[in-house]
Amino acid sequence: MTRVITVGAAQLGPIQKADSRENVVARLVALLQQAHRNDCDLVVFPELALTTFFPRWFVENISDADHWYETSMPSPVTQPLFDEAKKLGIGFCLGYAELTADGHRFNTQVLVEKDGSIVGRYRKVHIPGHEHNEPDRPFQHAERYYFEPSMEGFGVWNAFSARMGMMICNDRRWPESYRVMGLQGVEMILCGYNTPIHYVPDPSQDSLAGFHNALVMQSGAYQNGTWVVGVAKGGIEEGVDSLGQSMIVAPSGQIVAQALTTDDELIFARCDLDWCDRYTKTLFDFDRYRRPEVYGRITSQRGVVEE
Numbered sequence: 001m002t003r004v005i006t007v008g009a010a011q012l013g014p015i016q017k018a019d020s021r022e023n024v025v026a027r028l029v030a031l032l033q034q035a036h037r038n039d040c041d042l043v044v045f046p047e048l049a050l051t052t053f054f055p056r057w058f059v060e061n062i063s064d065a066d067h068w069y070e071t072s073m074p075s076p077v078t079q080p081l082f083d084e085a086k087k088l089g090i091g092f093c094l095g096y097a098e099l100t101a102d103g104h105r106f107n108t109q110v111l112v113e114k115d116g117s118i119v120g121r122y123r124k125v126h127i128p129g130h131e132h133n134e135p136d137r138p139f140q141h142a143e144r145y146y147f148e149p150s151m152e153g154f155g156v157w158n159a160f161s162a163r164m165g166m167m168i169c170n171d172r173r174w175p176e177s178y179r180v181m182g183l184q185g186v187e188m189i190l191c192g193y194n195t196p197i198h199y200v201p202d203p204s205q206d207s208l209a210g211f212h213n214a215l216v217m218q219s220g221a222y223q224n225g226t227w228v229v230g231v232a233k234g235g236i237e238e239g240v241d242s243l244g245q246s247m248i249v250a251p252s253g254q255i256v257a258q259a260l261t262t263d264d265e266l267i268f269a270r271c272d273l274d275w276c277d278r279y280t281k282t283l284f285d286f287d288r289y290r291r292p293e294v295y296g297r298i299t300s301q302r303g304v305v306e307e
């Protein structure tokens, strides 16, 4: 019997600083309803989908940023999204800033099943940007100040009759993210992102932002025989232009759906999970062809060592 998930990638346009959480949740609910009308089983929202991308500003006292974080999920303000999803019988994946009861700050995604139950929670592993204020920049990317890297790594969950994985934004640029999930039999990876088009440390990369976005997700999908759903918060947010180009990538590495705007936009695809086997049981039969005995450096060192 073929297994098919119809997945929606619910790209968001910008969320400005002044936009209320209630207003944002209403946008998410509208996209969820649109996904339901298109028979989606699951809809994926971007990284930090409830707020503006606040790491673009530095505050001396980090507790002054507490209002950007969620201390519970669901929360009173996100409950309408959970209620509507359960009513419609559609799952979702939502990115948000998490502040734990013991004061830890994570960039987090949660996966919710069709019955409203939380399947799993993923906390971002690769935290890009900088730790300190860099006032000479046109805008900050102080994720390393606002979030600590997860020590939990990349899990894979049985949900939606599939092996589901999650990663967040910068994680998609690292082959290890996909491979750790590939080694757990992942069949669909859900990834929200906020990618400013202007890369301050090396502006020569700006014109390649879309190319690199597709390059990493297409190769990650192909090399691990998995679906990848990449979902942007795009457009001009507080003066910073961010990449749209949300996409759904097949295990072949082919893009099967792609957003055309940088605004709120739903794209969707019927994803045949058995397509994964065509790659994981042939060219990328890990058990048959991988050589972990010569990959030791991957986990024993971080930076380059020249001997």
Ligand code: CDT
Binding pocket: 047, 128, 129, 141, 168, 169, 170, 171, 173, 193, 194, 195, 196
């Ligand atoms: N949110 C996030 O991880 N964004 C990064 C931007 C580049 S690093 C400043 C990304 O990898 O898309």
